[in-house]
Amino acid sequence: MSEAGSDIHEAAHTAAPVAIAVEGIVKRYGDFEAVKGVNFSVTEGEIFGLLGPNGAGKSTLIRMMTTLIPVTAGRAIVAGHDVAKEPDAVRRLIGVIPQALTSDQDLTVEENLSIYAKLYNVPRVQREKNIAEVLEAVDLTKWRRAQTKTLSGGMRRRLEIARGLVHDPRIFFLDEPTTGLDPVSRIAVWEMLNNLKSTRNLTMLLTTHYMEEADRLCDRIAIVDHGTLVALGTPAELKQGVPGANVVEVQFDREDSEWLARLEGLTGVTSVQSLSGGGYRVLTANGSKTTMQLVEMVAERGETLTSLSVQNTTLDDVFVHYTGRQLRDEQIKPVNFVMPPRPGAQP
Ligand SMILES: Nc1ncnc2c1ncn2[C@@H]1O[C@H](COP(=O)(O)OP(=O)(O)OP(=O)(O)O)[C@@H](O)[C@H]1O
Ligand SMILES: [Mg+2]
Known part of the structure; x- marks a missing residue:
């Protein structure tokens, strides 16, 4: 082996083991x-999130990584195997939860799990042990004999998670694991996935269009938009990458084309964006100073603020920063500050 070759070997030993490596991957229809x-890699034991709006290409990426559709160009190495060259080896080592619910409604919880374990050729004794373990992990043990159609949406999602794990995979792919769930069930699924991460030596790749989900659950996040990866990092790194530490959202009583320029001129302001529902979103390095100046400016001009809020940078701002759009075009936050007009001010 050449010297360069042994250097590479050394480097591979010291670096964290890679569970998924995606290199220049392309899908054309x-x-x-x-x-x-798209390029990224996922380290063993990580929870990695693909975050993006509808149609960004999240499911397409997952389908390629899990051998469900062919790769047009580039490659994906999953658990050490190229998905195009060794699809069977990849399939044995991964668990997949597709975006739509696919467990059989007419079977019991246990039967759904058993069928999957058999599909994966898990031997009988091991099968029983695995089923008991995954049922416990998703808190469905006492429902094992219930018909799947009698379960709530949250319980069905948990059954799908159990089913994806019944053959003890090393890498777990979840396409929108909490879409359509109520907030309580969503939090229960997050807790479950976090527990799975700490109790099993499992790498997870999930897609989501929920900022909070990505923020709370993922070690690292790749933001995907229109089929390209626009940013990648830990939630904290992504937020730090946005110029400005705070976001001031403000709405004025009277629209005026000059507001944008006036806001841009305030101390600490790094960028100002007009919101679709009226008002402005101001990124600033110094939320309190900017806010004080803003309030003074408004008072001096005899104008009125209808709403004002100051927050820390969120993943929403990260998304706006990299794509120029909001992931959810939500309206300005509820009014939490109202300034009365100055006595004697001109209307
Ligand atoms: N079989 C197909 N034939 C043609 N176009 C497709 C096909 N599957 C997906 N697409 C297109 O590819 C793009 C990416 O779709 P994909 O399902 O990967 O998005 P997504 O990020 O998973 O979105 P969602 O949040 O809605 O699930 C979309 O524009 C979609 O219409
Ligand atoms: Mg999808």
Whole structure:
């Protein structure tokens, strides 16, 4: 082996083991490029999130990594195997939860799990042990004999998670694990996934369009938009990457084309964006100073603020920073500050 070769060998020993490596991966449907040359790698034991709006290419990426659709160009190495060259080896080592619920409604919880374990050729004794363990992990032990159609949406999601784990995979792919769930069930699924991470030596890759989900659950996040990866990092790194530490959202009683320029001129302001529902979103390095100046400016001009809020940078701002759009076009936050007009001010 050449010296350079042994150096590479050394480096591989010291670096954290890679569970998934995606290199220049492309998916084309006819003329349409759904995934446009994406690169990232996931370290063993990590929870990695693909965050993006509808149609960003999240499911397409997952389908390629899990051998469900062919890769147009580039490659994906999953658990040490190239998905295009050794799909069977990849399939044995991964668990997949697709975006739609797919467990059989007419079977019991246990039967759904058993069928999957058999599909994966898990031997009988091991099968019983695995089923008991995954039922416990998703808190469905006492429902094992219940018909799947009698379960709530949250319980069905948990059954799908159990089913994806019944053959003891090393890498777990989850496509939108909490979409359609109520907030309580969503938090229960997050806790479950966090427990799975700490109790099993499992790497997880999930997709989501919920900022909070990505923020709370993922060690690292890749933001995907229009088939490209626009940012990648830990939630904290992504937030730090946005110029400005605070976000001031403000709405004025009277619209005026000059507000944008006036806001941009305040101390600490790094950028100002007009919101679709009226008002402005101001990124600033110094939330309190900017706010004080803003209030003074408004008072001096005899104008009125209808709402004002100051927050820390969130993943929403990260998304706006990299894509120029909001992931959810939500309205300005509820009014939490109202300034009366100055006595004698001109209307
Ligand atoms: N079989 C297909 N043929 C043609 N176009 C497709 C096909 N599957 C997906 N697409 C297109 O590829 C793009 C990416 O779709 P994909 O399902 O990966 O998005 P997504 O990020 O998972 O979105 P969602 O949040 O809605 O699940 C979309 O524009 C979609 O219409
Ligand atoms: Mg999808």
